[in-house]
Amino acid sequence: MPTTASRTVLSLAALGLLAAGCGDGSKGSGASEPAPDTRPRALEVAKAWDGSSAAETWRAGYYPLGDPVQLPDGAFHSGDDKEAYLTQNFTLRGDLPRTSRKDGKVTWRDGDSLTLPLMEARATYDRLDGSDGPGPRLTVTGAKLGETTLATSRGPATVPAWLFTIEGYDTPLKRVALGPSRPPKPPIGPVGSPTAELWELDRVVGVAADGRSVTVRAHHGACDDGPAVDVLETDGGVVLSGYMVGTRDGLCTSQLLAENVTVELDRPLGDRLLLDAFTGRPVRGAE
The missing domain is CATH 2.40.128 (Lipocalin)
Incomplete structure (x- = not known):
């Protein structure tokens, strides 16, 4: 997926997270490993939201996806x-x-x-x-x-x-000059702790004018090759799965980075829910 060069550095300690992999400078097998299979979790999230009362509440509210x-x-x-x-x-x-x-x-x-x-x-x-x-x-x-x-x-x-x-x-x-509506209680819980296979997305950066692409801030660690985002599209939702690529073995410095990642869609987003596979919640926008 295309990414921007801009990065945001956050404290892993503040988030209670441990960085995955790396730190000794030697390249591990992560760079050549196949991408994780994110589809089962994405399907689980899509099915939980499909036809739920939470989805009805979300579609009736105001939830910005663009820069305010x-x-x-x-x-x-x-x-x-x-x-x-x-x-x-x-x-x-x-x-x-x-x-x-x-x-x-x-x-x-x-x-x-x-x-x-x-x-x-x-x-x-x-x-x-x-x-x-x-x-x-x-x-x-x-x-x-x-x-x-x-x-x-x-x-x-x-x-x-x-x-x-x-x-x-x-x-x-x-x-x-408005804040978003109060979000509904999601019909599915989060995965648990982040791993190289699945990380929580930070936020939505923007949606293309034609709705055919979405840009999000995706997390990754300090000792990998950056983030990637998989997309699962259904009639009612678009589930995004963020993960790291090119991880290295060993200890890693306590940093959590973020980059812009743009994902292309098969058809316009429209009023389909934009969901985070890790949290099981809609991806939040800037407020």
Whole structure:
């Protein structure tokens, strides 16, 4: 599967996980071993969700699959601006508006809609500005309430968004002003501890405009050749199975990495459930 070069490093100790394989620098047999058979578990997850009350609840709710932030046109003007965004380093210059509206409406292309609590501009800004550290910053000078389009578990939807004016940019940075619906209790439990054969996926990065591919953040260890993701498609769901490839024998440093992996689908995702074989749950989106 194609992957990006960008990686995220997390603490294995914080997750209570042990890295699988490697560490002594010698190549084990993992690199030439056949890929694990992920199909039995994927089928088990697909069958558990098919026709379940959890699936009905999921299809009736709002669960975003795309990035809740839409960058200004031409972003970014400089490496410093990009670093500021990635490190969540923002400065607020001026006041943010308040609104008397308490609710916002999600509207799908088929006309269905759902009303959810609307986030105030300040609360939405706080989700952008997650750092008080040193380094370059982006300056927000104002905001107004508007809309944006976002991929969801039920297809593209129009949702309320706060449009933040960024110093130096002609168009606003848009940030979705709604949180997802409460997820249902899954009809199947997780596998247990991660192994080289199956790892939990991190999150959905995005869905292609035509629905024919999905990009997810997939975990792997510090001493392997990266992640891979298998796909099982049914009429009601798409089950993704993440695992590591090219593992090495021996001890490994305590790091958990993540890379973007894009998987191609035989037909558009549509309103089919996007499921994680390891957890038995829908793959979460960014919030």
